[in-house]
Amino acid sequence: MILNDIKEIIKNLSLEEKAKLLVGADFWHTYPFLGKKELCLTDGPHGVRMQNNGGKEAGLKDSIPATCFPTASCLACSFDEKLLFNVGKAIASECIDQEVDMLLGPGVNIKRSPLCGRNFEYYSEDPYLAGSLASGFIQGVQSENVLACIKHFACNNQEYARMVNDSIIDERALFEIYLKPFEIAIALANPKAIMCSYNKVNGTLASENPVLLKEILRGQFKFEGTVISDWGAVSNRVNALKAGLDLEMPGSLSYLDIIEAVQNKSLSEEILNQAVESVLHLYQARPSFQDKKNLSFHQLAKEAALESIVLLKNEGQVLPLHKEEKIGIIGNPNIRIQGAGSSKVNPKHVDSFLDCLRKEKIQFEYFDTITDEVKQMDKVIFFVGLSSSKEIEGKDRKDLKLDEEDIELVCELSKLHSKVIVVLTTGSVVELPFIDAVSGLVLTYLAGEASASALFDILYNKTNPSGHLAETWIERLEDSPVYDFGKSVYQTYYRESIFVGYRYYDKVGIKPLFPFGYGLSYTQFELSDFQIKEDVLSARIKNTGLYKGKEVVQLYVRDLNEQLVRPIRELKAFQKIELAPNEEAEIIFKIQNSFFEYYDVSKKRFMMSGGTYVLELGTSSRNILLSKEYKVDQPMKVQPITVYHNLKSVKEITKQDFEKLCGKAIEPLPKKYPFTLNSPMIDVKTKWIGKVFVYFGLKALKKRSKTKEEFEMNQYTFLTGPIRMIGMGLQKTNYQLEGIVDILNGKILRGMIRFLKKDKRMKKVKQ
Numbered sequence: 001m002i003l004n005d006i007k008e009i010i011k012n013l014s015l016e017e018k019a020k021l022l023v024g025a026d027f028w029h030t031y032p033f034l035g036k037k038e039l040c041l042t043d044g045p046h047g048v049r050m051q052n053n054g055g056k057e058a059g060l061k062d063s064i065p066a067t068c069f070p071t072a073s074c075l076a077c078s079f080d081e082k083l084l085f086n087v088g089k090a091i092a093s094e095c096i097d098q099e100v101d102m103l104l105g106p107g108v109n110i111k112r113s114p115l116c117g118r119n120f121e122y123y124s125e126d127p128y129l130a131g132s133l134a135s136g137f138i139q140g141v142q143s144e145n146v147l148a149c150i151k152h153f154a155c156n157n158q159e160y161a162r163m164v165n166d167s168i169i170d171e172r173a174l175f176e177i178y179l180k181p182f183e184i185a186i187a188l189a190n191p192k193a194i195m196c197s198y199n200k201v202n203g204t205l206a207s208e209n210p211v212l213l214k215e216i217l218r219g220q221f222k223f224e225g226t227v228i229s230d231w232g233a234v235s236n237r238v239n240a241l242k243a244g245l246d247l248e249m250p251g252s253l254s255y256l257d258i259i260e261a262v263q264n265k266s267l268s269e270e271i272l273n274q275a276v277e278s279v280l281h282l283y284q285a286r287p288s289f290q291d292k293k294n295l296s297f298h299q300l301a302k303e304a305a306l307e308s309i310v311l312l313k314n315e316g317q318v319l320p321l322h323k324e325e326k327i328g329i330i331g332n333p334n335i336r337i338q339g340a341g342s343s344k345v346n347p348k349h350v351d352s353f354l355d356c357l358r359k360e361k362i363q364f365e366y367f368d369t370i371t372d373e374v375k376q377m378d379k380v381i382f383f384v385g386l387s388s389s390k391e392i393e394g395k396d397r398k399d400l401k402l403d404e405e406d407i408e409l410v411c412e413l414s415k416l417h418s419k420v421i422v423v424l425t426t427g428s429v430v431e432l433p434f435i436d437a438v439s440g441l442v443l444t445y446l447a448g449e450a451s452a453s454a455l456f457d458i459l460y461n462k463t464n465p466s467g468h469l470a471e472t473w474i475e476r477l478e479d480s481p482v483y484d485f486g487k488s489v490y491q492t493y494y495r496e497s498i499f500v501g502y503r504y505y506d507k508v509g510i511k512p513l514f515p516f517g518y519g520l521s522y523t524q525f526e527l528s529d530f531q532i533k534e535d536v537l538s539a540r541i542k543n544t545g546l547y548k549g550k551e552v553v554q555l556y557v558r559d560l561n562e563q564l565v566r567p568i569r570e571l572k573a574f575q576k577i578e579l580a581p582n583e584e585a586e587i588i589f590k591i592q593n594s595f596f597e598y599y600d601v602s603k604k605r606f607m608m609s610g611g612t613y614v615l616e617l618g619t620s621s622r623n624i625l626l627s628k629e630y631k632v633d634q635p636m637k638v639q640p641i642t643v644y645h646n647l648k649s650v651k652e653i654t655k656q657d658f659e660k661l662c663g664k665a666i667e668p669l670p671k672k673y674p675f676t677l678n679s680p681m682i683d684v685k686t687k688w689i690g691k692v693f694v695y696f697g698l699k700a701l702k703k704r705s706k707t708k709e710e711f712e713m714n715q716y717t718f719l720t721g722p723i724r725m726i727g728m729g730l731q732k733t734n735y736q737l738e739g740i741v742d743i744l745n746g747k748i749l750r751g752m753i754r755f756l757k758k759d760k761r762m763k764k765v766k767q
């Protein structure tokens, strides 16, 4: 291997060679190095999206067919790290087949609000669950030597204005909630790379944030891999390098800035060398490619869907269906299998629900409209879901509503028929105003290319459903603590602090429609015999129903100390277990210190708080079946009483309360004028010249986007993105882009010359 002694190699590299190693060569590749092929980095996370044409082009072009697995929001409902391992491993095998070195995933951002357009790509509202599942996935990917890249670090919890927005967050919530999945995955699975997010965190872009990238990531989390930028997340390459960002993606001319900075001594060679070393580790750890095997993992994609689809309602045992029953079908049975954006896979083979019915000779009738004939059906399945334009990278939803027309149809149908089963396909939470009117509800989420056959198996009990919700399903948007979601381009206050998802609903006493952790089965389970012996907790579980099935037993921990602000309960462990009818098993959890820890801001680390806790076993966060007190012999944390102690609603929290929690005043909004490279188009548009610029920018984007979907995504990102974003893929240096800024600031001639003239630094470097 050429890279045995990386430090020695670095000594012999020229400044130009080193600088180029720290910037992509094109959209998906680094530069070749010492006779070794360039590294190929591509999305991720629920299948390989390797663009055709050798993968050099920008954007979301056609990609090589690959197995399309369920998206993260679906997979998370499996509560099964082993399954995530297998999925990660399979995707990695396809990466090898397609000569991909790094898979850009998994995405572990916390679902702060159900409105985030990318929630379908993320696992959970709970950091422990997200971190554990991500660890399984990463271990699977890396078991094939493919490099995994966990993303987006950090606090990228909305799509709106994602390149300029500042996530303002208190330190405790940052560590306990938003960084926790990364911390867990780094400790357990050692991902070879991490992708920094687009947004700012507490005033500084994540790509230039030394607190995040150096102090926390390298210092506290002991991350040893390579830090990569999200595509276009870097504003100032030299500042990013100093802050700890190793590799900028995609390709750009910013290596010229690095060369210049080293030459004028504003950047030390030591920092440069550290980053080069980090990137070279990727060349060293990359997989080796064999002959193409044209692999396909359809069966595993189906297994993953089967483990993850959630049965939410089953009144009067309307499910499972029986083969002799005559079934009415309404809505579109070709259900959506994935979301849109950078994670979109070109599936190898998509199953069809109607084909499944035909194959099993099931009598069914398709209804375009609801007529009286529907009454002749034994049961009716109504397919409902969000349209693909609602779940897309770069854009959030405005509400949690399904199409009004669909809602009316379900209601109308349930007046005619008493056995209506809704099959719901969505990547994230929606409101279900018809829930009381229907007998059955099966949530597929976005279950990948085998969605339809997996759904068939679940409906007909070839497989007993066992998915449990990895996020709370609230009754209405107003219940969410994030009431001002997506309202500001510039700043987002994470006022609810640690009270995210069920932590909030439990605290303020909101009854969710379906709680976190919830999921039904066709069989029943009984939990008994809860015991704690030293640091081991055990209980017995029995399948008391008629069918073989799986249950997800969840362990929550509850602190009785009222002095310390804490969620009512927090998930600390889980186990999925399969039992035949009448079969029994013992479940064991090891009690760990981390169960009792909170992040102590004054000490800047996690600490145990002593006192009495309750360890709770249940099958959802609102279905606790067994519990026992447990004493922790440590000093008990006492906090001065704040508004968070007896929180009734996040709306009670004033800006002053929040600033107090953050320990400092919130920075004023950045000045809008004169424009800089980081000014958002929304501000640019306020000047006439800016309007013209945005008009032509959108026209160019339309031309460049191959599909309507791609244009839609690009358009949203563009309209709330910064001026510098237009440099992505343009091969212009920041110096030249400043020309645009000049033009927009009214210095038109100077700006045009600057933009059009070749940057003189380019002449000195081999292109």
Ligand code: BGC
Pocket (backbone or CB within 6 Å): 043, 044, 104, 151, 230, 231, 342
């Ligand atoms: C997304 C990343 C993705 C990258 C490359 C970005 O827009 O935020 O998740 O990996 O594009 O496609």
